[in-house]
Amino acid sequence: MDGAARDDGAAAAVVARVPGAAALGLLPPPGAAAVPGTLLADPGWTAEVLAVRAVRAGTGDRRVLATVWWYSLSSVLLTPALAGLVTGRPLSGRLDDTAVHLRAGAAPVAATATAGRGDLAGELRGTLAAVVAAVAGAGGVRERPLWAVATDSLANRLLALGRALGDVPTAAALAGPLAAAVGAPLPAPRYEDVAGARFTRRASCCLLYRVPHEALCTSCPRRHPAERRVLLEDTAARLRA
Incomplete structure (x- = not known):
């Protein structure tokens, strides 16, 4: 799995402008394997990835594995273009111009x-x-929930970049505006302000809670709204500290 994107210096210019770029996933750590972006669209390769991840996750539920994989992948995949x-x-959003780095x-x-190249959307x-399409095919899941995961990743990554800057x-x-320009079936991203901090109002569930020993995410839409707000207030307090 070797396939770093051609280095034209554009990424370095963005990294220089973003404090904490490494923590945001804009700099690959030593030892990470570079995967060409085009491979991410291969359902056969994706099925192999799900099989590898099943061992560590402790579940063979391919729907869960595919959704959790897409939740983590989409967040990383979108970060350079959004940064x-x-x-x-501007950095490219094309798979041909992108590499993802895996541990x-x-x-x-x-x-x-x-x-x-000028048309990010x-x-x-x-x-x-x-x-x-590749993740849905490999995991046997519907595409629409995966698009909802993507809009939450887009919203979350922009929040993280905004906090860094x-x-x-x-x-x-x-x-x-970016989601609207991308168009359907990508849902509109939503935010909510809680205790002076802004959070993504999730449109999706990543199904991480279906992995053994994992819990519902703080902002999971499956939580009762009052419980979710209390947890977000605690998170806001930590952000202010």
Whole structure:
């Protein structure tokens, strides 16, 4: 699984503008394997990845494995293009121009991309459609829930970038117009403000709670709204600390 994207210097220019770029997945860690973005659209390769991840996850439920895989992959995959958008130094959203970097157990930890070509929404539409189809085929899941996961990843990544850059409102304001430009079936991203902090109002469940020894995510839509708000208030307090 070797296939780093061609280095044209564009990614480095974005990394230089984003504090904590490595923690955000914009810099691959040592030892991570580079996977060409085009491979992510291969349902056969994706099925192999799910088999590898099943051992560590402790479940053979392919629907769960596929959804959790897409939840982690989509977050990493979208980050370079969104970082380029936020910093004004466009990076490509095309699979041909992207590499995803995996740690042991097929865990996505970073993505790299070359310079953008001017139509980010169109690039992301093609990328999401191709990878969602592969994940759905490999996992035997419907595509629409995977599109909902993608919109939550888009919203979450823009929030994380906004926090890193110290301007959450500006970064979050990019989510709606970008998703609208990508178009259906990508749902509109939503945010909510709790105790002075902004969070994604999730449209999806990643099914992580179906993995042995895992729990519902803090912002999971399956939680009772009052319980979710209390947990988000605690998270907001930690963000302010």
